[in-house]
Amino acid sequence: MKLTLGHLYPNHMNIYGDRGNVLTLYQRALWRGIEMDIISLEPGMPVPADQFDILFMGGGQDTQQIKVCHDLQTLKGEGIREAASQGMVILAICGGYQLMGHYYKPHDGDQLPGLGLIDAYTIAGSKRFIGNVSLKRPDGQTVVGFENHSGLTYLAKDVTPLGSVISGYGNNGEDGYEGAVVGNIYGTYLHGSLLPKNPQLADELLLKALHYRYGPKVILEPLNNTLEVQAHQKALAFKP
Secondary structure (H helix, E strand, O other): OEEEEEEEOOOOOOOOOOHHHHHHHHHHHHOOOOEEEEEEEOOOOOOOOOOOOEEEEOOOOHHHHHHHHHHHHHHHHHHHHHHHHHOOEEEEEOHHHHOOOOEEEOOOOOOEEOOOOOOEEEEEEEEEEEEEEEEEOOOOOEEEEEEEEEEEEEEOOOOEOOEEEEEOOOOOOOOOEEOEEEOOEEEEOOEOOOHHHOHHHHHHHHHHHHHHHHOOOOOOOOOOOHHHHHHHHHHHHOOO
8 A cells, every 4th residue: 555645845834843743654654564655745836636645734934834825825725625625634733734724814914815624713812822732632532742833723613623722722722622623634733743642643644544545444553652652641741
């Protein structure tokens, strides 16, 4: 089996170790004998609707978001929307997460339109949320990471968050939620990077990508996650 991952704007949207999520998906696939092609998608490159099984977009400062926003809308948006409607997996972190919603309004400058794949919007806040975060997902699993953002993201009432905040701020520091999951689209503020110390989430994304490409009968062989679980538990126990 083979998967293809498209890395959106790796030279613009890649702060706080976000590229580690791509490396984690690649390595966890490779350990199972699954090939993964990684294709960098910089400005000027379209996204064919049938080429990719996973798209990843990391975070960036406002200046980087402004640089990629027009390209995302005009050249890549149609293909991404079509593929997402068919079940392609998307993981978007921080600024990438914001651009999966309807819009991001920075402190200065024009409102940046998003792809509208997540029914949410983001406005720049006056306080910066920085620190370790832990969440509890609807199925009871925990997720850990690191946040550094001033954007305040508000989900529509019918959008499922990635999880409820155990510690940290999350989407906006008000409603107790972090991230969003819409079908196979995952948005979150968690850097760190996210997936190395959340192996169950990494495998969830891989399995959904395999189902998208090969059908629902595909299974993932278990891996020895001893080190990953230890890192997860250390982060979960950390008290600011």
